[in-house]
Amino acid sequence: MTSYSFDGELILRGEPGFDDARVERIFNRRLPDRTPAAVLRVGSEQDVVAGVRLARERGWRVAVRSGGHSWAHWSVREDALVLDLGALRELGYDETTGIATASPAVQGGAELAPFLAARGRMFPGGHCPTVGIGGFLLQGGQGWNARGWGWAAEWVEAIDVVTADGELVHADAEHHDDLFWAARGSGPGFFGVVTRFHLRTRPHPRHLAHTVQVFALDEYDEVMTWLQQIHGTVADTVEIVAVTKTDPTISPDPILIVTGLALVDDAEEADRALAPYRTNPALGRALLHVDAEPTTFDKERATQLEDNPEGHRWVVDNAWLAGTPDEVVPAARRVYTTLPNDAAFTIWFSMAPLRELPDMAFSVQSEIYLASYVLWTDPAEDAQHRAWLDRAMADLEPVTVGQYLGDGDLAHRQLRFLSDDAWERLAKIRAERDPDALFVGYLAGPTGATNANHWH
Numbered sequence: 188m189t190s191y192s193f194d195g196e197l198i199l200r201g202e203p204g205f206d207d208a209r210v211e212r213i214f215n216r217r218l219p220d221r222t223p224a225a226v227l228r229v230g231s232e233q234d235v236v237a238g239v240r241l242a243r244e245r246g247w248r249v250a251v252r253s254g255g256h257s258w259a260h261w262s263v264r265e266d267a268l269v270l271d272l273g274a275l276r277e278l279g280y281d282e283t284t285g286i287a288t289a290s291p292a293v294q295g296g297a298e299l300a301p302f303l304a305a306r307g308r309m310f311p312g313g314h315c316p317t318v319g320i321g322g323f324l325l326q327g328g329q330g331w332n333a334r335g336w337g338w339a340a341e342w343v344e345a346i347d348v349v350t351a352d353g354e355l356v357h358a359d360a361e362h363h364d365d366l367f368w369a370a371r372g373s374g375p376g377f378f379g380v381v382t383r384f385h386l387r388t389r390p391h392p393r394h395l396a397h398t399v400q401v402f403a404l405d406e407y408d409e410v411m412t413w414l415q416q417i418h419g420t421v422a423d424t425v426e427i428v429a430v431t432k433t434d435p436t437i438s439p440d441p442i443l444i445v446t447g448l449a450l451v452d453d454a455e456e457a458d459r460a461l462a463p464y465r466t467n468p469a470l471g472r473a474l475l476h477v478d479a480e481p482t483t484f485d486k487e488r489a490t491q492l493e494d495n496p497e498g499h500r501w502v503v504d505n506a507w508l509a510g511t512p513d514e515v516v517p518a519a520r521r522v523y524t525t526l527p528n529d530a531a532f533t534i535w536f537s538m539a540p541l542r543e544l545p546d547m548a549f550s551v552q553s554e555i556y557l558a559s560y561v562l563w564t565d566p567a568e569d570a571q572h573r574a575w576l577d578r579a580m581a582d583l584e585p586v587t588v589g590q591y592l593g594d595g596d597l598a599h600r601q602l603r604f605l606s607d608d609a610w611e612r613l614a615k616i617r618a619e620r621d622p623d624a625l626f627v628g629y630l631a632g633p634t635g636a637t638n639a640n641h642w643h
């Protein structure tokens with residue numbers, strides 16, 4: 188057997204510290220029982236190469252952890268070697284090309300965003316500041332203003348990746364283009380370890396302004412029907428979200444909050460971009476109305492952190508919706524108006540009008556993204572929250588076309604997440620690149636991932 192030495196630390200199952208290493212940095216504390224064979228706290232890029240080779244030699248499969256934020260704990264895999272990339276913290280920017288380089292565990296909002304903002308640049312990272320860019324980018328990446336600026340994966344210029352053969356390669360549109368294609372959308376089905384992302388950046392918007400309209404849930408039907416009728420007409424500089432949550436500073440009961448965040452260069456442009464919000468027929472009954480007021484990313488991110496607290500148990504699910512308002516609004520009534528506790532929230536995120544996607548694995552979307560998040564702390568409540576969410580998502584099936592991997596759990600509910608062509612192409616590339624299935628692939632229960640809506 189080859190002897191391996193690591194810059195980081197290899198902890199085998201049963202050794203002191205293994206229990207912590209198994210689930211460290213995992214956001215969702217409704218932890219699984221799955222027990223990996225070992226965890227390698229990677230200390231360098233070379234450790235990743237050595238780790239992949241070690242796994243092959245020992246007959247272990249390979250799982251990867253970057254930011255630890257996947258809801259379904261995708262990095263905690265039975266009998267696998269977990270490559271924990273948490274200690275790789277590279278962050279760089281080349282001002283001649285506008286390209287940033289970042290390690291996969293770098294947090295998109297808390298680390299990459301301020302680093303780039305100091306240089307007048309921006310990358311459309313995830314909304315919650317602590318999400319790692321690794322898992323986020325591999326599955327598509329619904330960052331700030333994905334509606335107008337596209338999926339974050341579209342901003343990936345190249346990746347450095349350790350293949351199933353244990354080789355470190357640079358993949359982009361011209362080199363190892365199969366890996367480059369697959370890395371932009373296959374998510375936890377990817378069969379390599381990305382050690383570095385090369386990311387295009389854009390100028391930081393000079394002016395951020397938001398419109399916020401808050402309603403009692405009685406207004407749900409009228410407001411959401413109106414929103415679905417107009418969202419495709421709003422300027423593509425505006426991120427459009429409608430969320431139901433509880434905010435005791437506004438009302439003791441859950442409320443519906445419709446927001447438009449304009450990412451523009453001056454107040455006049457923001458005012459024009461947000462004007463369609465003034466056509467909301469229920470506006471006279473708003474509990475609170477903020478119109479095109481200046482805001483900052485720091486403030487927006489602080490709200491995200493409040494809504495997504497650490498140390499909780501979570502169930503999360505999502506659906507891409509399609510249909511007329513008469514079909515969609517009633518189907519979403521339960522998930523919107525019957526939240527099971529004061530911390531739960533449901534979001535409706537506009538992607539309309541749909542932009543054409545480049546050639547990459549990520550390939551299923553629709554004009555409306557809906558995701559629901561339930562969080563609590565007492566394990567005794569697990570079953571009731573799971574049941575509520577399952578029921579609410581079942582109501583949506585008639586208007587559901589698929590799901591986004593980022594808020595999904597294929598082991599619990601299978602939905603379509605790639606086009607049929609992309610699914611076929613991914614299987615072919617995987618068979619060539621990782622014929623021995625060294626990488627764990629999708630965590631999808633005994634049937635494996637089907638890429639089909641389960642009710643079909």
Ligand SMILES: Cc1cc2nc3c(=O)[nH]c(=O)nc-3n(C[C@H](O)[C@H](O)[C@H](O)COP(=O)(O)OP(=O)(O)OC[C@H]3O[C@@H](n4cnc5c(N)ncnc54)[C@H](O)[C@@H]3O)c2cc1C
Nearest residue numbers: 253254255256257261262314315319321322323329375381
């Ligand atoms: C609070 C919160 C807010 C969120 N907000 C958003 C949001 O605004 N937009 C959005 O799109 N998503 C969002 N998500 C979902 C999030 O993007 C995904 O859960 C994503 O998988 C997290 O990436 P990670 O690296 O932190 O997770 P990890 O659990 O570390 O990684 C998930 C899986 O991705 C694969 N992977 C990760 N890194 C690598 C790598 N370097 N090489 C190969 N495979 C790798 C592995 O299969 C790994 O198990 C949010 C999640 C949370 C918990």
